[in-house]
Amino acid sequence: MRITSITMLLIAFSSITVATTASAEKRKNMVAIAIHGGAGVIPRDQLGPDDGASYRAGLSEALDAGYAVLAAGGNSLDAVTTAVRLLEDNPLFNAGKGAVLAHDGYAELDASIMEGRTLAAGAVTGLRHVKNPIDLARRVMENSPHVFLSGAGAEEFALTQDLTLVPNEYFVTPTRKRQLERVLQGRVQARNELQGLGTVGAVAVDAQGNISAATSTGGMTNKRWGRIGDAPVIGAGTYANNASCAVSATGHGEYFIRSVVAYDICALVEYRGWTLEKAAKEVVHGKLIQRGGEGGIIAVDPQGNVAMQFNSPGMFRGMRDSAGRREIAIYEK
Numbered sequence: 001m002r003i004t005s006i007t008m009l010l011i012a013f014s015s016i017t018v019a020t021t022a023s024a025e026k027r028k029n030m031v032a033i034a035i036h037g038g039a040g041v042i043p044r045d046q047l048g049p050d051d052g053a054s055y056r057a058g059l060s061e062a063l064d065a066g067y068a069v070l071a072a073g074g075n076s077l078d079a080v081t082t083a084v085r086l087l088e089d090n091p092l093f094n095a096g097k098g099a100v101l102a103h104d105g106y107a108e109l110d111a112s113i114m115e116g117r118t119l120a121a122g123a124v125t126g127l128r129h130v131k132n133p134i135d136l137a138r139r140v141m142e143n144s145p146h147v148f149l150s151g152a153g154a155e156e157f158a159l160t161q162d163l164t165l166v167p168n169e170y171f172v173t174p175t176r177k178r179q180l181e182r183v184l185q186g187r188v189q190a191r192n193e194l195q196g197l198g199t200v201g202a203v204a205v206d207a208q209g210n211i212s213a214a215t216s217t218g219g220m221t222n223k224r225w226g227r228i229g230d231a232p233v234i235g236a237g238t239y240a241n242n243a244s245c246a247v248s249a250t251g252h253g254e255y256f257i258r259s260v261v262a263y264d265i266c267a268l269v270e271y272r273g274w275t276l277e278k279a280a281k282e283v284v285h286g287k288l289i290q291r292g293g294e295g296g297i298i299a300v301d302p303q304g305n306v307a308m309q310f311n312s313p314g315m316f317r318g319m320r321d322s323a324g325r326r327e328i329a330i331y332e333k
């Protein structure tokens, strides 16, 4: 009797192990990417006459380009760089061309990138002439002994990296000029414009199970005194660790920095063993709301799970994976 139950227990155990290994195997080659184009208050009338179709098209283009890198066997670092670069080039989003303007009328750009396999990271802030800030962040990570470069020094480094530099006017669009004017004239609640809608980011997991995160932004309209948001701050706006997850954030940076949002989500996954979804919800809908921080995040884990959580009325976002899921959305469904 005793032997029989032990035998049965062993059989049960071995089938659990088989099932677990099978699902781990299945997930091993799972690739996934998620992107965002900013969170905040997005009144429908500000979406333009096409009701957001151009934003969706921009998100689709970046999502599919990033996914194509993964589908072709490329790594997650290349996938997030590709997606973010395209969003930087799209004038609708608050990164690269079309970035929001600082108090003095200039665009001032921040970006960061992190690789979960090595914990290598690169970040840049206060750029005025680098066409694609995400490319410079990646060069800082790969070609410099440092992690975080700022302003003139960062641009001096860019000159050694064969990157495209442009006059600041390249970034400035009529829409962003109008937004700054309205804030300066006190015609709109600074808080609305300060949401800095349109920060961009991407997270991805490749077929090797390696994850990466990237974020790029112009920050907030009317920012002054060299203000730096969360986007280029490793741990706040961007974080990636193969032991937990990769996160890119968007929202009111001052709150995201103080809550160390991206790292906090990964820490809950790593130390508490929570699922990505549970950890993301706890930080975005729990801690951040309690502290008054509006915004959202996208995240992936090495198993291919994707989380997209926001506590604002909307977040431009998209995800695609090798299980056939593909989604582009702006508002809560």
Ligand code: ASP
Pocket (backbone or CB within 6 Å): 038, 039, 040, 195, 196, 197, 198, 199, 217, 218, 219, 220, 228, 229, 230, 231, 249, 250, 251, 252, 253, 254
């Ligand atoms: N997080 C960005 C910043 O504070 C802005 C945004 O994501 O909307 O600079």
